[in-house]
Amino acid sequence: MQDVKLISYLCGWGAGDKHCKYGPLVLQKFGLDKKLPFEASWAEPYFSKKKVNNNKKRIPIIVDYTDRLCNQVLDAINDKKFPVVLGGDHSMAIGTWGGVTKALDAKQELGLIWIDAHMDAHIPKTSHSGNFHGMPLATLLGKGSKELCAVGGIGTKIRPEHVCLIGVRSYEEEEARLLEELGVRTFFMDEIRERGLKTVLKQALAVVKKDTVGYGVTIDLDVFDPSVAPGTGIHEKDGLLKSEALDSFSIFINDKDLKALEIAEFSPNMDKKNKTSQLILDIIDTILTR
Numbered sequence: 682m683q684d685v686k687l688i689s690y691l692c693g694w695g696a697g698d699k700h701c702k703y704g705p706l707v708l709q710k711f712g713l714d715k716k717l718p719f720e721a722s723w724a725e726p727y728f729s730k731k732k733v734n735n736n737k738k739r740i741p742i743i744v745d746y747t748d749r750l751c752n753q754v755l756d757a758i759n760d761k762k763f764p765v766v767l768g769g770d771h772s773m774a775i776g777t778w779g780g781v782t783k784a785l786d787a788k789q790e791l792g793l794i795w796i797d798a799h800m801d802a803h804i805p806k807t808s809h810s811g812n813f814h815g816m817p818l819a820t821l822l823g824k825g826s827k828e829l830c831a832v833g834g835i836g837t838k839i840r841p842e843h844v845c846l847i848g849v850r851s852y853e854e855e856e857a858r859l860l861e862e863l864g865v866r867t868f869f870m871d872e873i874r875e876r877g878l879k880t881v882l883k884q885a886l887a888v889v890k891k892d893t894v895g896y897g898v899t900i901d902l903d904v905f906d907p908s909v910a911p912g913t914g915i916h917e918k919d920g921l922l923k924s925e926a927l928d929s930f931s932i933f934i935n936d937k938d939l940k941a942l943e944i945a946e947f948s949p950n951m952d953k954k955n956k957t958s959q960l961i962l963d964i965i966d967t968i969l970t971r
Contacts, residue, residue: 690769698914754780779833792889912957
């Protein structure tokens with residue numbers, strides 16, 4: 682087991698609920714690094730004081746945050762550390778997986794399991810809200826804002842045939858059409874209820890490992906039922922339960938092909954008695970304990 686590098690994404694500019702930028706700071710105060718049963722340390726955090734109101738003016742700020750995150754992930758992997766990236770809104774995925782693909786010289790051959798209630802596959806002209814946390818998957822697939830697509834190197838970071846979405850139950854027609862056209866495999870929540878999460882994850886692993894240099898896992902906390910993860914900005918009912926998730930996430934244990942883990946959209950102002958902080962701890966513990 683490599684030592685773990687905990688990397689903060691102190692940005693909420695991509696979300697409607699900007700309080701998620703404080704998520705990693707609350708996890709530090711929670712003592713996340715000390716409660717994990719293996720060696721883990723925090724990377725130096727970055728927090729910009731810039732403020733904007735216009736959606737288009739948010740792009741340079743998000744580029745700044747994701748570019749810095751990309752470099753921190755790159756440095757962690759080069760230092761033989763396993764990156765666990767904590768946020769922060771899900772625009773962070775642009776920096777996280779841009780950094781992993783760059784560090785591994787993956788050349789679009791990285792697999793990615795995207796566990797989320799939403800598709801996050803809008804481009805700016807199709808987004809209903811204008812919020813960039815609804816666009817990172819499309820960006821990694823080479824669609825959308827040119828500035829954001831260039832983070833970690835110009836061009837597509839991940840091929841659609843190497844991606845699986847799991848837990849989706851809230852989306853718009855435009856993003857669903859894009860993913861269908863690209864051929865991205867999506868496991869909707871009703872399929873999980875029918876077949877079981879562990880069975881779905883086994884099938885997803887077969888997809889993301891085929892013809893790749895490894896794979897990553899990104900988890901948006903809104904994939905969980907609000908009763909399990911109250912500390913997130915968007916609550917979608919009928920989500921994953923903690924017991925089924927932790928039992929199924931054990932499938933990742935001892936998998937050397939797993940290159941990084943990302944957990945997004947922790948809004949501590951919405952949390953209740955550290956319930957979501959504890960969930961994050963348990964997820965990391967389950968996936969990375971050897």
